[in-house]
Amino acid sequence: MIQKFSIAAFSLAVLIMVGCDKPGDTPIAPYKLSYGDSIFYIKNAAGDVLISPTEVRSGIYTGFPEGIEIDETNGQVNVSKSETGLRYRITFKDAVTGDTSSTIILVSGINYYDKIYNLSNNDTTVVPVYNASTSRTIPANSVFDEGNGCNSVGVAVDINAATINIAQTIRNGLFGTVPKTVK
Template sequence: MLKYPEVKMYKWLIFLVLLFAFFIQSSCKKDKAPAVNIPVQVIPLYADSILYIKNANQNIVYPVGPAQGSYTSFPDGLKIDQSTGAIDVNNSETGLKFKVTFTDQSSGNAKTAYVTISGINYRDKIFNLAAGDSIATPIYNADAGAPIPQINNGSTFDTNSGCKNAGIEVNPVDGTINLAKSVRDQLIDTGSTQEVKLQYKINDQSREALNGLNVKIYFYRNAGEIPQYLQDILTERKTTILAAPINRFASLAAAPMAFTSAQNKPGRPRPPCIIVVSR
C-alpha cells in the first residue's frame, strides 16, 4: 500500500506525462499547415454577360484585355476559339448560360466568367398531365424569372409552323407548349414526336433576329414506362444546365459539380428533355 508522499509523487508524475503529451500534440499541429483551397477567380472576361444573336453573317465577340492562354467552356454548345476566346454568337446554342474559363499561359492562374447566349429554353423534366402539369413554359436568357420582352409587340414563336406541322402545339404569342394537346395530336399513347426546330423571334437586343432550338416531346402512360436512357439524361442535365440567376463573381466552389462534369465529359444540354406521362 502506497504511503501519502508516494501517492503525491505518483500523481505528480502522471500530471507531467499528460502535460508532455499535450505539448507534443500541439507542436505537431503547428507543424502541419492547414490546406488552402484557392478558388478560381470569377471575373468578367467579356464586356457583356448576355450576348445576342444578330441578323449578320458574322457576330464575333472577343474577350476584354486579351492575354496569352487557353479558353474552355461548359456545357457543350458554345462556339469559342480556344486560343483567343472569341465567341461565334450566331453559331452557338442560344438560351443557355455557359461557364468560360481562361488559363493564363505564363502564370497558370485560371479566371472564369459566365456568359449567356440570349434566347429561350425549356425545363428538362417529367410533366404529369393527371396533376395538371400540361404547359411547358419557355425560359428566357437562362433565367426562369425573366419575362420574355415585347409579347404581342414583335416577339413571335414557331414562325415557320415547323412545330405545328409535327403536332407540337406552340403558342405563337408567348412560346408556351400545350403538352396535353401535343400528345393527343400524336394519336398514340406511347412514343415521341419528331425532333423539329422551333423558330422564333424576340424583340430584344437581337432586334428580332431569327432564332431557334430543336424540340422533341416524349410521352408515356406512366413514369414506369420511361426508359432508363431518358432518366439518365434528366440526371445529367442537373449538372450540365447552369441555371440562373448565378452570381458571376461567386467562388467556383459554389458550383463544383458543374465544373467537374466539364473536366470529365462534355455536357450536352440540347434538345430539352421534355417527358410527358398521362398519370
C-alpha cells in the same frame, strides 16, 4: 551633427529607393477575362454573331455548360451557334503560368427546364425561361417558332408566349400513334 547625419541618411535612403525603382519591379496585374459586356443577342445578321475577349492571351478557353460554341485558342464565341437563354461560365487557363480567370456571359433568348411532366395531374405546359431567369418577362410582340418548324411537325408551340402544350403535342402524334391498351 546628429541631425545633419539623420537628414543625410534619410536623403540617401530616398535616393536609393527612387534610383532602384525599375519598370520591371512593378508587379503585373492578374488577367481578368472580359467580353466587354455580359449579355449578347443574336441579331438578324447575314453572318454569324461573333464576340471576342477584350484582351486575348495565349492559353485555353473553355465554356460551361455545353451548348456554347467557343474557339478554345482565342476565346471567340459564336453567339449565333450557341444555345440561347443560358448563362455560360467562360474560363481561361494561361499557357505559361497556369493561372485561370473566368467570367459569366448570357446568350439572350429562351430555353426550357428539364423536368418530368405528370400529364395525369394536368401538368401539361412547358413554360419558357427567358434570359436564364424565370422572373423575366418575354418582350412584347416576340414571335416563336419562326417558319412554323415546330408546329408543322406536331409540337404545339404558342407562337406568342413560347409555351409548349405537351398533351396537344402527344395528340398531334409527335411520338407516333398512341398504343391501345391490351386487355
